[in-house]
Amino acid sequence: MPSPFSVDKPHDSRYRRRTQGDILETLIYRLKKSGIWNADLEWRVRALWKYGIEPISDPRLRSTIEGFLLLVPLAFFTDHASRSGNFHPPWQNVAHGTFLSIVESCVLLPGWARHVPEILDAGKNPSQRAIDLGLAATIVSDCWKKEDYGDIHHGTDHGRVAAEHWVRFATSAGLDRDTIERVAEASVMHMGVYAPDWKQGTKLSPIAALVNLPDVATSLPQLRLIYRNATVIR
Numbered sequence: 328m329p330s331p332f333s334v335d336k337p338h339d340s341r342y343r344r345r346t347q348g349d350i351l352e353t354l355i356y357r358l359k360k361s362g363i364w365n366a367d368l369e370w371r372v373r374a375l376w377k378y379g380i381e382p383i384s385d386p387r388l389r390s391t392i393e394g395f396l397l398l399v400p401l402a403f404f405t406d407h408a409s410r411s412g413n414f415h416p417p418w419q420n421v422a423h424g425t426f427l428s429i430v431e432s433c434v435l436l437p438g439w440a441r442h443v444p445e446i447l448d449a450g451k452n453p454s455q456r457a458i459d460l461g462l463a464a465t466i467v468s469d470c471w472k473k474e475d476y477g478d479i480h481h482g483t484d485h486g487r488v489a490a491e492h493w494v495r496f497a498t499s500a501g502l503d504r505d506t507i508e509r510v511a512e513a514s515v516m517h518m519g520v521y522a523p524d525w526k527q528g529t530k531l532s533p534i535a536a537l538v539n540l541p542d543v544a545t546s547l548p549q550l551r552l553i554y555r556n557a558t559v560i561r
């Protein structure tokens with residue numbers, strides 16, 4: 328018998344449409360009211376819904392992530408991706424850059440999922456459940472890099488800070504414990520070997536590995552050489 332959170336269980340499209348529309352509209356209202364809404368942020372928010380949220384097939388996980396986004400610091404929506412400017416490609420080191428890096432990681436994640444052996448079935452198709460958890464953890468992982476008040480940056484601990492907020496929120500929202508904890512664990516470890524608790528011999532969980540590579544691949548400053556055609560020697 329499939330678990331109530333099984334991806335095999337078809338979700339109710341009316342429920343999906345209603346919750347999706349309500350929460351997105353509420354978020355847009357919050358961002359407008361706080362004075363940070365503009366056309367640039369609008370296309371990024373809509374891109375997150377298209378590539379990060381709508382592909383989560385579990386309706387309870389999807390609506391919990393949507394609700395979580397109503398509570399995260401506004402800095403998540405406005406910040407540059409790299410405080411020093413030394414990391415991330417240049418298009419992420421501008422306003423809304425952290426947010427864009429998350430959208431880009433979500434875009435890559437389902438494709439990368441085809442290369443994580445532990446989540447593949449006999450036909451080498453990735454588990455939709457793993458993709459759901461990976462997308463959710465990707466979104467959660469960078470939500471608390473910075474607080475809105477005071478000059479507080481959480482540095483390499485930001486995945487853990489976000490996970491602690493996530494666990495509290497998702498528990499109060501009634502999400503099941505296994506889903507909450509697997510998303511939290513992957514958020515804590517999303518930086519892979521640069522996660523604070525990683526040491527030689529630490530093996531990433533399959534979901535953390537699924538989240539880690541897109542996170543790294545979209546944040547490499549060397550991407551500038553590829554996408555700005557700078558590899559041509561003149």
Ligand SMILES: [Fe+2]
Binds near residue numbers: 469486517518
């Ligand atoms: Fe991060």
